[in-house]
Amino acid sequence: FAASASGSKRRDGFGHACCPGRLFGQDFRQLKEFCVGRRLKFIDDMFPPDSKSIGQGVLSPSDLARVVWLRPAVSGFGLELLRTRPSSCKGSPGNCWFLASIGALTFQDQILQQVVPQEQDFDENYCGLFHFRFWRFGKWVDVVIDDKLPTINGSLIFVHSKKQNEFWPALLEKAYAKVCGSYTDMNAGTPAEAMMDFTGGVHMSIQLSDPPPDLWGLMSRAGNFSALLSCSTPQGSSSLTLSPNGLVQGHAYTVTGVVQPVKMLRLWNPWGKGEWNGDWSDRSQDREKCLSVVDDGEFWMTLEDFSKFFTDLDICGLNPNFLDEDSSSQWTTSVAEGRWVAGTTAGGCMNYKGNRLQLLQKIPKCFKQCKQSFQ
Known part of the structure; x- marks a missing residue:
């Protein structure tokens, strides 16, 4: 892309985390x-x-x-x-x-x-x-x-x-x-919006009705790589209605812990009260190792129950490392800034064949360069 004024500022130091x-x-x-x-x-x-x-x-x-x-x-x-x-x-x-x-x-x-x-x-x-x-x-x-x-x-x-x-x-x-x-x-808004603005990182949204095969592994890696995680409950008949299971409908929660080998999650209601009351909740009989039984908004639940009673999960990491199962491989990232330039990077409307043809001619070259960079 052609250099822009903002790109010039980035080169001079402005726009980085150390010099915003x-x-x-x-x-x-x-x-x-x-x-x-x-x-x-x-x-x-x-x-x-x-x-x-x-x-x-x-x-x-x-x-x-x-x-x-x-x-x-x-x-x-x-x-x-x-x-x-x-x-x-x-x-x-x-x-x-x-x-x-x-x-x-x-x-x-x-x-x-x-x-x-x-x-x-x-x-x-x-x-x-x-x-x-x-x-x-x-x-x-x-x-x-x-x-x-x-x-x-x-x-x-x-x-x-x-x-x-x-x-x-x-x-x-x-x-x-x-x-x-x-x-x-x-x-x-959505938690993903703020989490991306807090990190400048990589965001992934997962629909728990159709999760990836390695959902638990993905969440574990996200926790290990200091990613931010949040989740939401389904909308009810009215906004922010309390369900019989203790969860608030149409509400956003924070995932604060991922524990193995038992697939357990720790979640937090930002209101500071109102908790899940099912299996492994604060007062359930199978929670002998519970650290606190006060209604502080934080609770445990199994991955199975989490996938059943929450609709979506947002993960936002500083880098894409949580995506790979192989922890020995690390991603490297770079940022490119630029602007649309008529006849060069701007394709124009679909019936303007000149710019569209130029872009189509560049596509094979781009794929070839990408392929070589990963070899």
Whole structure:
């Protein structure tokens, strides 16, 4: 492909995990130096604390009119930015997919530290400024936000932790909403979307009604290679209805463990409560080695029951190594950037034979080059 401006930035270092691009050109360090030097609290004019950032449809007009944007110190929450797995998360009914992705993220410290940079905190230089990193459209971007969060009657509206001093999930959600455009624009997504934006990795979606022959092996390798895993239950007659087996219908869960030789899976409901109550559940008689019998949202179940009561599984790894049974072979990856160029890389409409013929002539050569590279 012909080199583009973004490709030039990548060559200069921007867009990599160690040196991400800057969303809207906002530089976290420069903004912090400015605010700290002048003893100002940062307000993000690119994602302002107003109704436009929330968007239309996720809240009723009456609730939207009651929204007050508060900083942590004003809202009464403890000034501490914890970066461990939240004890539980709640939010609007349409963002359980994001909650499950957060749960998967917290089991991989390396990925968590990439998405949630560690050098920021509520310290003496606190100025209401935070930043997070996401993989978007082929490159890493650094997303700056202020810490004003939408509340009604002093309570957070969207993602919030059970612990009042556990702040990073709500701040992470705000940064992701900024990338998407608004809180409304990130409503009712899929866990795969967020997991890919957390890793920049390889994604595989599996329909459990027609699983691959080596499903267990695939999941085991994914766990060994620090991949993120999430799953979903089938939709019920109404959204988020509790089934007799304890699972919530139309809900996203996180796969937190894969245990051998018995084919057992550990799963987590990001709500922090509401668990599977079948075989090997917390209180079942065949769970003598159960570590906890409290309703904390985490539970065990067999692969057989998992395949029966969940509809799909999403795996997102930093690389494709989990795909191969032969662990001695490692994949190498590369990224190519470019743009469509009329008459060169753009085929045009199907009745324009000129460009189509050029592309068809290039196809055999491409296949030949691919074949040689694997020999």
